[in-house]
Amino acid sequence: MPVFDLRTLLPGKISFEEKDLMFHAGDLWPRKLLLQRQGQKLKLPKAVVRPETIEDIQTLLAWANKEKVALIPYGGGSGVCGGTQVLNDSISLDLRKLNHIQEMNEESFYVRAQAGILGPELENALNQKGFTLNHFPASFAISTLGGWISTRAAGQLSTGFGSIEDMLLALTVVLANGKILETKLTPRSSTGPSLTQLFLGSEGTLGVIVEATCQIHRLPQERDFLSFSFQNISEALSGIRTLLQKNIFPAVVRLYDEVDTQMALSEIGVEASGNLLVLVFQGEKEMVEAQKTVAKKLFSQKGKELGEKPARHWWEHRFDLNDKKMTQILSQEGMLLDTIEVATTWDRLELLYTEMKKAIESEITVLAHFSHFYLTGGSIYFTFVGSTEENKVLEKYDRVWDKAMEACLKVGGTISHHHGVGLLKKKWIQKELKEGWEILSQLKKEMDPNGILNPRKLL
Ligand SMILES: Cc1cc2nc3c(=O)[nH]c(=O)nc-3n(C[C@H](O)[C@H](O)[C@H](O)COP(=O)(O)OP(=O)(O)OC[C@H]3O[C@@H](n4cnc5c(N)ncnc54)[C@H](O)[C@@H]3O)c2cc1C
Structure with missing residues (x-):
């Protein structure tokens, strides 16, 4: 592959430096981090191109079509499904310089x-x-x-x-x-x-x-916080559904299951059992007060009010569980960690939670919260974490994902609420999209006949 041609085509905008190539080998997909921990060599891109104009991208695309070389668009590289992972001879197309x-x-x-x-x-x-x-x-x-x-x-x-x-x-x-x-x-x-x-x-x-x-x-004029605990997750979900179906949509609604609640509350010294509900209201002062009044009345019927503290604490620490923490945990021998985000309608939401939990909890510790809600349903965010012998880590990781995805599809949930598909969920995408997968594949062939744009991902 004459990648060195690119030096003349895009002078000063191409890098072959080892550190750059390593950085662009993929994203933060935990499976990739596990492979790295085990010393497996990742496939590196042949070069990293940093376009500064649309014309630079057009030049690169014309070259890639001629040479039949894959291009992998790369944003922040924070994806968690292997969307930017290098599979074959590719150029990483880093878009960070287009930031105006x-x-x-x-x-x-x-x-x-x-x-x-x-x-x-x-x-x-x-x-x-x-x-x-x-x-x-x-x-x-x-x-x-x-x-x-x-x-x-x-x-x-x-x-x-x-x-x-x-x-x-x-x-x-x-x-x-x-x-x-x-x-x-x-x-x-x-x-x-x-x-x-x-x-x-x-x-x-x-x-x-x-x-x-x-x-x-x-920017909101006012922001306010409220928290409750519920002995029963069904009652909490039913309360949230009632609130939203009255057309009252707080900025944030998060419901933690019992295991996740203990993690959340242990950090702030609030003692409560059950399932923690965190609410954040924001907007015009009168609207915030009105939303809070209705929510308080509704959730007090079945829940115990915990005041502002847990919700405010969540707000102040909402970016703490970050990439550094994740990579630090995954650097430890034997450790496994990943998150699974699914969604479905209200009539199946609790079933989806119980079935997916049941499917994987014999393998690994699983905690969950519900954090994106709609008039028609919500999403569930499972975190699985545990350890095993290092040589069994990948096998266990794949098994947990298999069981979780099969359980999700069986109940009728979507296998991704917001992380996307990448390489991780390709195995199940056809099962979810059915005829839609054919349509998308045809579209891909039509729009990218040489298959140069991020091939073998998603489609
Ligand atoms: C700690 C942590 C927390 C996270 N929390 C959330 C969360 O709360 N909500 C959420 O939705 N996600 C979350 N994610 C996942 C991730 O951050 C998102 O998927 C994010 O949208 C990816 O953006 P990025 O710029 O990093 O994209 P990248 O990882 O660089 O790329 C993602 C995909 O998009 C493609 N792509 C990127 N830029 C372009 C472009 N300009 N044109 C065409 N294709 C492009 C890539 O080829 C790749 O397939 C989290 C990830 C981590 C590590």
């Missing part, structure tokens, strides 16, 4: 920014003008706008303000053939299926997202 804000429209409440911008770069600029995106994945500090769109990410305030698909208004994408697709900036349109939405969750397989326009909100 092009427009902040204070009349129409939107921001237009380049896809490589990191969470804090975008949010700080908005805050300075009195605005916020209200999108806070736990990986906020290390993930990019383009990555959020490509994985259909969800942030901590999703119950109140929606996930990335609710925020996105328009996109600019460089297609595999080098053409530029710019979708129209409009609050809504009925000119056929939405091409903006097509790229949400496309995981770098259909085009390179270079720019996005998202709606923004004013």
Whole structure:
């Protein structure tokens, strides 16, 4: 592969340095970290390209089509499913230099920014003008706008303000053939299926997202907190459903199961058994007070009020469980850790929880919380953690995932609420999408006939 040609095509924008290649070998997929711990050599990209303009990306795509070389779009590299993992001879396309804000429209409440911008770069600029995106994945500090769109990410305030698909208004994408697709900036349109939405969750397989326009909100006037404990998870879920179905959507609603509750409460010295419910309200003062009053009345019927402290503590420490902590745990011999995020409708939500827990708890310690809620249902975020002999770690890791995914599909849940598919969930994607998988595969062939965009991921 004549990768060295790229030095003349994109002078100063290409790196062959070992440290760069290592960094771009993949993301934070725990299985990759386990393989690294066991001393397995990762496949490295042949080079890392850092485009500064759309024309740079077009040049690279033209070259890749000619040479039939794979390109892997790379945002923050915070994915946890192997979406950026190198499988064959590839170039890593690092988009971090495309990180400018092009427009902040204070009349129409939107921001237009380049896809490589990191969470804090975008949010700080908005805050300075009195605005916020209200999108806070736990990986906020290390993930990019383009990555959020490509994985259909969800942030901590999703119950109140929606996930990335609710925020996105328009996109600019460089297609595999080098053409530029710019979708129209409009609050809504009925000119056929939405091409903006097509790229949400496309995981770098259909085009390179270079720019996005998202709606923004004013910074809240008021923020308030409330916590409860419930002896019974059914009663807690039923209370949450009742609140949301009254059309009251607090910014944050998080319900921890008993094991997760003990983890959460042990840190703050609050003694309570059962299932912890954390609520955060934000917005105009009167709205916050009204929402809090209704929630308090409703949850006091079956739950025990714990005041502000647990919810406030969660808010203040909401980014503590970060990539560093995760990689530190996974660096210890014999340790296993990963998270599984699924979702379903209210009528099956508790069943999904009990069935998935039952499927894996004989293998490993499992804790869970419900953290993204809708009028129609919610998501469950399982964390599994444990240890075994080092030579059995991968086998056990794969077995836990197999059992969890089969149980999820059996109950009718979706195998991913917000982390995406990558390499991790490819094995089950056809079972979930059925005929839809054929349609997406055809689309991929049509849009990227040489298969240069992130091949063998997702599709
Ligand atoms: C500690 C931790 C906490 C996390 N918490 C959350 C959470 O709360 N919510 C959540 O949704 N996720 C969470 N994640 C997962 C991850 O952060 C998200 O999937 C995030 O959206 C990935 O963004 P990124 O910029 O790092 O993308 P990357 O990891 O770089 O890439 C992800 C995928 O998108 C593609 N891609 C990236 N940029 C582009 C682009 N511009 N154009 C086309 N394709 C592109 C890549 O090829 C890859 O397939 C967490 C991860 C960690 C490690």
